[in-house]
Amino acid sequence: MIETRELTKIFGKTTAVDRLSIQVGAGSIFGIVGPNGAGKTTLMRMLATLLPPTSGDALVGGASIRRHAARVRRLVGYLPDASGVYPDMTVAEYMSFFAACYGVPASDRAALIGDLLTLVDLSHRRDEPMEKLSPGMRRRLGLARALVHDPHVLLLDDATAGLDPRARVELRELLKELRSMNKTIVLTSHILAELEDMCTHIAILERGRILVAGESAVIRARLRPHRIIAVRFFGNVEMAVNQARTGQGVVDAQLVPTHGQAMREESATGMSEFANGEDGMGTGMLHALKEMQIVFAGDYSDATELLRHLMRTGVQVVSFSEQADSLEKILTGLNGPAQPGPARTG
Amino acid sequence: MGRRSPGRREPGDRIAARMAKLNLGLNPLMVRELRGYMRGARAYAVLTVHIAIVSGIALLLYMGVSLANPASGVGNSSQVGSALFYVVVGLQIVLVSFVAPAFTVSAISGERERHTLDLLKATLLSPRQIVWGKLIPVLGYVLLLVLATLPLFSLAFLLGGVEPAQFVAALCVILASAALFTTLGLSVSSRARDTLSATVVTYAIVVGIVIGLSVLALLVFPALAGAMGRAGASSAAPALTALFVALISLSPVGALVTSEANFVNTGNLLTVTVRPFATSPVAVVLPAPFVILTVCYLTASGILLWLAARAVRDRA
Numbered sequence: 001m002i003e004t005r006e007l008t009k010i011f012g013k014t015t016a017v018d019r020l021s022i023q024v025g026a027g028s029i030f031g032i033v034g035p036n037g038a039g040k041t042t043l044m045r046m047l048a049t050l051l052p053p054t055s056g057d058a059l060v061g062g063a064s065i066r067r068h069a070a071r072v073r074r075l076v077g078y079l080p081d082a083s084g085v086y087p088d089m090t091v092a093e094y095m096s097f098f099a100a101c102y103g104v105p106a107s108d109r110a111a112l113i114g115d116l117l118t119l120v121d122l123s124h125r126r127d128e129p130m131e132k133l134s135p136g137m138r139r140r141l142g143l144a145r146a147l148v149h150d151p152h153v154l155l156l157d158d159a160t161a162g163l164d165p166r167a168r169v170e171l172r173e174l175l176k177e178l179r180s181m182n183k184t185i186v187l188t189s190h191i192l193a194e195l196e197d198m199c200t201h202i203a204i205l206e207r208g209r210i211l212v213a214g215e216s217a218v219i220r221a222r223l224r225p226h227r228i229i230a231v232r233f234f235g236n237v238e239m240a241v242n243q244a245r246t247g248q249g250v251v252d253a254q255l256v257p258t259h260g261q262a263m264r265e266e267s268a269t270g271m272s273e274f275a276n277g278e279d280g281m282g283t284g285m286l287h288a289l290k291e292m293q294i295v296f297a298g299d300y301s302d303a304t305e306l307l308r309h310l311m312r313t314g315v316q317v318v319s320f321s322e323q324a325d326s327l328e329k330i331l332t333g334l335n336g337p338a339q340p341g342p343a344r345t346g
Numbered sequence: 347m348g349r350r351s352p353g354r355r356e357p358g359d360r361i362a363a364r365m366a367k368l369n370l371g372l373n374p375l376m377v378r379e380l381r382g383y384m385r386g387a388r389a390y391a392v393l394t395v396h397i398a399i400v401s402g403i404a405l406l407l408y409m410g411v412s413l414a415n416p417a418s419g420v421g422n423s424s425q426v427g428s429a430l431f432y433v434v435v436g437l438q439i440v441l442v443s444f445v446a447p448a449f450t451v452s453a454i455s456g457e458r459e460r461h462t463l464d465l466l467k468a469t470l471l472s473p474r475q476i477v478w479g480k481l482i483p484v485l486g487y488v489l490l491l492v493l494a495t496l497p498l499f500s501l502a503f504l505l506g507g508v509e510p511a512q513f514v515a516a517l518c519v520i521l522a523s524a525a526l527f528t529t530l531g532l533s534v535s536s537r538a539r540d541t542l543s544a545t546v547v548t549y550a551i552v553v554g555i556v557i558g559l560s561v562l563a564l565l566v567f568p569a570l571a572g573a574m575g576r577a578g579a580s581s582a583a584p585a586l587t588a589l590f591v592a593l594i595s596l597s598p599v600g601a602l603v604t605s606e607a608n609f610v611n612t613g614n615l616l617t618v619t620v621r622p623f624a625t626s627p628v629a630v631v632l633p634a635p636f637v638i639l640t641v642c643y644l645t646a647s648g649i650l651l652w653l654a655a656r657a658v659r660d661r662a
Contacts, residue, residue: 048468051662070470078468084461088382100374101469
């Protein structure tokens with residue numbers, strides 16, 4: 001459904017997208033993951049025909065983004081990372097306006113808008129001004145707007161931005177439903193964990209180049225040894241680290257030197273005058289809080305089991321989370337030459 | 347469409363709804379903007395205030411002349427009519443020069459600030475349709491403001507002292523100025539990052555055109571011509587005269603004042619004959635300043651529209 005051929009975009013001296021060649025099959029959910037500045041938004045804007053490529057081309061449903069922009073726009077529904085609203089319009093007016101902009105006949109609009117608002121669970125808000133919608137609702141409305149001309153392809157830039165966990169679950173379900181309607185969906189995020197259970201295929205983008213791409217399960221398996229789980233806890237350090245190392249899926253566990261720990265060590269050697277709570281902020285508690293990093297190769301059920309295991313063995317876990325910046329660490333590990341051939345999916 | 351209770355529907359909504367029902371292939375952005383302008387009390391308040399100010403000034407003028415000539419009641423009615431005409435035209439020029447651009451300076455930059463420009467560009471609307479969709483409603487509204495004062499023009503005709511040809515010249519200047527200053531605001535808005543910078547740049551240019559050119563033509567050039575005449579450099583007179591007329595013609599006030607004065611003095615509406623120096627044997631026949639202004643402003647408006655469409659297409 002989508003094929004990019006050596007697609008390149010250069011802004012001044014910066015190459016935002018660098019000879020990118022990917023293929024996205026019809027009916028797949030293709031996630032593009034990369035840190036900020038990787039070129040995700042530039043790629044999406046080019047696919048939506050909002051930005052002309054410097055060189056190369058992309059075909060959407062066989063139509064070139066360079067030569068057949070109008071045809072591509074009929075095929076594509078685009079939800080940018082910052083999806084704007086018109087505060088003076090009601091939800092239904094907003095939808096009707098964009099339906100008209102996409103050439104949907106006036107006679108079809110009312111029913112279509114009703115269906116789309118039901119799909120995104122906003123039908124009860126249809127006559128309310130848009131300024132009264134929450135960010136999550138606006139995001140859902142943006143998705144409905146992107147679907148207003150029944151496009152074959154959906155481009156969702158930073159689709160999960162600003163959504164709370166519940167809204168993310170709803171979005172996931174919505175995307176599955178859209179996939180069942182044979183829509184091809186391309187979405188981006190800078191957090192791998194947000195996409196990996198939504199997408200059928202994932203590509204990791206850095207500095208405008210695809211580092212790795214393929215089926216989601218394959219990519220997950222490839223990246224899994226690199227995932228880092230940070231655990232903050234009270235209690236015996238050695239015992240906690242040793243217990244963590246025996247957990248399923250754990251490759252290694254290491255204590256992370258924290259500010260509190262460093263102060264305690266200094267205090268023990270008589271180097272600090274402020275280690276006994278002169279700061280009045282419960283330094284004793286701060287000293288007791290430890291953090292370890294677990295290099296983890298398991299899946300989500302393994303992670304759940306590891307948490308249970310730590311708590312069963314007396315480790316007082318305060319927080320247990322995959323590090324948000326683990327993608328950068330993954331990228332550091334993967335940061336070899338980009339794949340020479342096109343990344344095929346679907 | 348969003349259904350409001352019948353009691354809350356504004357006249358603008360009803361018109362837009364009827365137009366939408368007709369499905370005439372109207373630019374949806376234009377319909378949306380028209381509805382935006384005409385929805386609520388603002389459009390009607392601006393119109394009312396505008397008519398009240400112009401009518402109030404006309405009334406004060408009429409009363410002033412009446413009090414100055416108590417014997418005849420209204421004095422020389424042709425003088426009153428003429429004065430009324432020039433006051434109303436002057437106010438209209440101020441309106442189109444300084445109020446009309448305010449409607450377009452945020453037209454594109456506002457969409458950019460609201461993050462809705464990309465949404466529009468991703469639809470089937472072309473950049474040209476986006477620009478026209480923004481311009482036509484503003485021009486329509488400005489035209490409404492101008493036409494709303496037509497009764498005052500008719501009063502001036504009733505009192506005498508004004509020829510229809512003068513009205514035609516004034517209308518050309520007003521409408522051409524409206525076209526230029528709205529497209530200027532739109533063009534600057536299409537290139538500006540934010541509405542504030544678009545406003546500053548647009549008004550700097552408007553002030554330069556409306557006031558700067560008049561000052562330059564009426565103060566600097568006569569001084570320069572006088573100096574050259576005293577120096578005996580009469581060979582440069584035709585070029586200097588052409589430059590003077592060109593400059594005065596590009597200012598709405600200058601163009602209108604010189605065109606009207608020429609018509610009153612010579613009866614010639616479309617051309618002016620200029621002698622740079624009183625002693626000069628050279629007489630240059632040129633189109634009347636209001637003709638030059640109309641042609642130049644409409645051409646510039648077309649170019650600015652084209653630039654705006656390009657900026658919408660190319661700029662993020």
